[in-house]
Amino acid sequence: MxxxxxxxxxxxxxxxxxxxxxxxxxxxxxxxxxxxxxxxxxxxxxxxxxxxxxxxxxxxxxxxxxxxxxxxxxxxxxxxxxxxxxxxxxxxxxxxxxxxxxxxxxxxxxxxxxxxxxxxxxxxxxxxxxxQTLLETTDQQLQSLFTYNPDIIFMLDENGVFININPAGEDILKYKTAEILKKSYTDFVHPDDRARTIQEFNDVLNQQTVQTKLKIIDHHDQVLQLDITAVPIIINNKVDGAIGVARDITKEREVKEKLLISEQRYRSVLENNIDAVLSFDLGGRFTYVNEATEKMMGYTEAELKGEPFIEYIVPEEKARTISEYSKVLNGKAVQYETCMFNKQKDRVYLHVTVIPIMVNGNLTGVHCIGKDITELKQYEEKLNYMAYHDYLTKLPNQHYFHTKIKEAINTAIEQRSHFSLFFIDLDRFKALNDALGHDYGNMLLKNVARRLKRYIPENAHIFRYGGDEFIILLEDTTKEKATELVEYLMNQLIKPYDLDEMEIVVTPSIGISMYPRDGKDRKTLIKKADNAMYHVKRTGKSNYQFYSASIHNRIIGNFELESLLRKAMDRNEFSLYYQPQIDTNSNKIYGAEALLRWHSRELGLISPNEFIPVAEETGLIVPIGEWVMKEACRQNKEWHDRHFPKFPVSINLSIRQLYQTDLVERLNKIIQESGLDPKYLELEITESMTMDTETTSLILCQLKKSGVKISMDDFGTGYSSLNNLKKFPIDYLKIDQSFIKDIAVNDDDRDIVATIIMLAHNLKIKTIAEGVETSEHVQFLKSQDCNVLQGYHFSKPLPAKDFEKWLINWNKNN
Incomplete structure (x- = not known):
């Protein structure tokens, strides 16, 4: 109410x-x-x-x-x-x-x-x-659809000019919206489709819905395929333009074209494929095999039909193969590798592509394409071998070594055992490689590798570490056993190598570190073995050395030595000592060898055996050698001016000096500035410097034209042979003192010296014997007609002033 x-x-x-x-x-x-x-x-x-x-x-x-x-x-x-x-x-x-x-x-x-x-x-x-709320929500949804749709949404006025386009249109067409709104749709259509598209636009203006595919050109002149649906915009019963949705189907079109081609080739793939093509029913039984399958497996199609394929898979691959096959039964194509037995029970490795057969949406069977990758697997094994082995020497390489030493450390920890590392570097290998070429260098490396493999025991492993470096890992050993092995290897490695009928002698420098005494990890052991080897190099080469703390200090000392060596010339710390050479016939002075000495302000008198290797390695030997040449010429000219007997002074050339491009010019300038007659200067080269016969011969001939004499030092210990001497303008052969030392007691050394003298004389080359220390040496050498003698029997090397006194006294008594 x-x-x-x-x-x-x-x-x-x-x-x-x-x-x-x-x-x-x-x-x-x-x-x-x-x-x-x-x-x-x-x-x-x-x-x-x-x-x-x-x-x-x-x-x-x-x-x-x-x-x-x-x-x-x-x-x-x-x-x-x-x-x-x-x-x-x-x-x-x-x-x-x-x-x-x-x-x-x-x-x-x-x-x-x-x-x-x-x-x-x-x-x-x-x-x-x-x-009202629904309308507002719908408007927002439509705006979101317009803004975030990945397909192009566009509006055209009745003249075909763009009046709106969404962000996807910018992305796909590569134009800014402001640029697009100034253009007609025909500006984007490929010429091939333009006439058809104009007609389709007119259909839309006649209130028809149009679905079409056409090619358009983007801002980068790329052709795109679009799938377009366009409808008229009708306001108050009047067509005011068109609105459309365009989907970029460029990639999809490409895929479809490829699929069409694939379908057309389907039967050819099955019947003529060089790879195995097989079909299975849903139970995994063979229903079809092509000819390639029969050849690969050795079975006929009749023998395989109805048989389950899994019975032919090798045992270790069955579980994984069943797992992959189950994916195909769920409608998914898979690719994987497996292995099966052929009729001869050989393993055949396969890369298979397994594809479900779908008919009207239902799985009816399975196709399988199998590529025989047995050779590839064998190639992979070969690649794996190559990854762990050196291609030249066939030895395990550095990569293999790093793996092996980890195993050795683990074994040593478990068994509380010891092992040693031998770091081997070939002496003068670079000189040989530079002189004879890489072919000879490679031949030598292969010969060294074969010799190492032949002589190492079963508990040793040899690796090529790089260049001319080798490493031996000797397991379950002691220092005593390591010493026995290294001395045995030294004796074997210094024996000559026959390289293409050229006899080459190369010596090793070997550094040794012991686990766990010198280190418990790979890097430390390698470093210390390398340090020990480096010490051998610096102290004369052709030897071995176990690592010790003192070696580290000496290596540091070598760097200090290098620093002082660089200052030595500026400080005038070098001097020349002279050792006389005696003519065996007249017993008169025949010549003198100038020998370099260094008296350091900080370290005192330093042996040439210590500083010469450092000078050679750093390149300081070149300016030092030039100073020696100048000083020897100056001193000899002074003696001549003071009316001492005239005789040649010999100086040693390093290999770095010999291969200087301006050596002859520098020599001529020094001789000219000193005023010395060039016949009183003798240049000594070592036998190892003559490996490159042609180059060495050319350089020596140019030096001879300057008027100097040439002698070959340390003959019999290097690479050369008497036959090659015919190619060189050699005046003297200096027989190495290692042969002279034991000629009184060693028949082999007497025979070698006698042979060298005889063959040298046949080549019209005079001989000089170094290291003459006893009257027995003098008597034997004179009996063999050796021309010149040099050694402590006559005098040790003397400073210039003392040499003058010795010379005066010698001349008085002879």
């Missing part, structure tokens, strides 16, 4: 008011400014869900959302009073707190008793609001 604070005398009117379907409130302004509810129909009671009494105790503000109420109060009151009408939207609050959007219509009603009432009529607009 309607609740009202009004006095109404018309029951019929009240009944009508109570049954109006829209909620109606009658309100009245109060003195306190509130708007009181003075009447409400049944629809209003239901609308607010309050009881009659509860509703009548409320004000309009109590049942209206606060911010909406504030907006309502902003209505132009004067306009409402004049028009007596207002309409707006509001939000009511029901008893349970829920909110109802409403449309409010106000009517101002003036009564005869001077009361002014406001008729508030409401309409629930929840549905309208839901629709």
């Amino acid at each position: 309607v609740s009202t604070n009004l006095s109404l005398n018309f029951p019929e009117l009240i009944e009508v008011f109570d049954n109006i379907p829209d909620p109606i409130l009658v309100t009245e302004f109060q003195a306190d400014g509130f708007i009181a509810i003075v009447a409400a129909n049944n629809a209003a009671v239901l609308h607010f869900d309050y009881t009659v009494d509860e509703l009548m105790s409320k004000t309009l503000k109590d049942v209206t959302v606060q911010d909406i109420w504030e907006k309502m109060n902003k209505i132009d009151i004067q306009s409402f009073l004049e028009k007596k009408y207002a309409k707006f939207e509001s939000v009511h609050i029901k008893k349970d707190g829920s909110k109802i959007p409403v449309s409010v219509t106000l009517r101002l009603l003036s009564l005869k008793n001077d009361r002014t009432l406001i008729i508030n009529r409401f309409q629930d607009i929840s549905d309208k609001k839901d629709i």
Whole structure:
């Protein structure tokens, strides 16, 4: 029943008011400014869900959302009073707190008793609001679809000019949106498709939906394939343009074309493939094999049909093969490698591609293409061998060594055993390689490798570490056993090598480190063995050395020695000592050899055996050798000017000096500046410097033209042979003192010396014997007609002043 604070005398009117379907409130302004509810129909009671009494105790503000109420109060009151009408939207609050959007219509009603009432009529607009929200959401969704769609979405006006395009259009066409909006769609269409596309656009303008594929050209002149669906834009029953979606199918088209070609070749693949092509049923039994399969397996198709293929797989591959095959039964193609037995029970390695056979979406069988990779597997094994072995010597290489020494360390830890590392470097290998060429160098390395393999024991492993370096890993050993082996190897390695009918002697320098005494890890052991070998190199080569702490100090000392050597010439620390050479026939002075001495300010007198190897290695031997040449010429010219007997002074040339391009020019300049007659200068070369016969011969001939004499020092210990001497302009052969030392007691040495003298004389070459220390030496050498003698029997090397005194005294007594 309607609740009202009004006095109404018309029951019929009240009944009508109570049954109006829209909620109606009658309100009245109060003195306190509130708007009181003075009447409400049944629809209003239901609308607010309050009881009659509860509703009548409320004000309009109590049942209206606060911010909406504030907006309502902003209505132009004067306009409402004049028009007596207002309409707006509001939000009511029901008893349970829920909110109802409403449309409010106000009517101002003036009564005869001077009361002014406001008729508030409401309409629930929840549905309208839901629709509005839906429209807003839909608009946002459409905007997201437009913005984030990976396909091109575009709009054209009725002239075909772009009026909108999404970001995907920019990405695919490689144009900015601003550039695209200035263009017609025909600007992008490939000439091949342009005429057709114009017709299709006209179809859209005629209110048709068009699906088409066409080629377009992007900003980088790349041709793309697009799949386009275009529909007309119709506004007020008029076509205003077109909207379209374009999907880039360039890659997809390429794939389809390839698939089409594949399908066309399908039967050829099956029947004529050089690889094995096989088919299986769902139980893994053979249903088809091609001719290549028959050849590979040795079975006919009839023999294989109906047999399960898994029975032919080698045992260790069965589990994995079944696992891969199960993937194919789930519709997935797979590739893997496996191995099977052929009819002869030989292993055949295969790379297989296994493909499900799908017919109308159902799996009906399996295809398999098997490529025979047996040779490839063998090649891989060969590559693996090559990765761990040196291609030249066939020895295990450095990579293999690093693996092996790890194993050796682990074994030594487990068994509490010892092992040793021999670091072997070939002496003068670089000189041989430079002189004779890499072919001879390679031949020598192979010969050394064969000799090492022949003579190492079973518990030793030989590796080529690099260049002319070899490493021997001797397991389960002691220092005593290592010493026995290294001395045995030294004796074997110094024996001559026959390289293409050329007899070559090469000596090794060997450094040895012991596990665990010298180190417990690979790097330390290698470093210390290398240090020991380096020490051998510096102290004369052709020897071996176990690592010790003192070696490390001496290596450091060598670097200090190099630093001091660089300062020696500026400090005038070098001097020449002279050792006389005696003519065997006249017993007179024949000549003298100038020998370099160094008296360091810091270290005192240093042996040539210590500083000469450092000078050669660092290249300082070149300026030092030039100083020797100048000083020897100066001193000999001074002796001549002082009326001493005239005789040649010999000096040693290093291999670095010999191969200087301007050696002859420098020599001529020194001789000219000194004023010495060049016939009184003798240049000594070592036998090892003559390996490159042609080059050496050319250089020596040029030196001979300068008027100097040439002698070959240390003959019999190097690479040369008497036959090669015919090619060199040699004046003297100096027989190495190692042969002279034991001629009194050793028949072999006597025979060697006698043979050298005889053959040299036959070649019209004079001989000089070094290391003459006893009267027995003198007697034997004179008996063999050796021309010149040199050694401590006559005098040790002397400074210039002392040599002058010796010379005066010798001449008096002879």
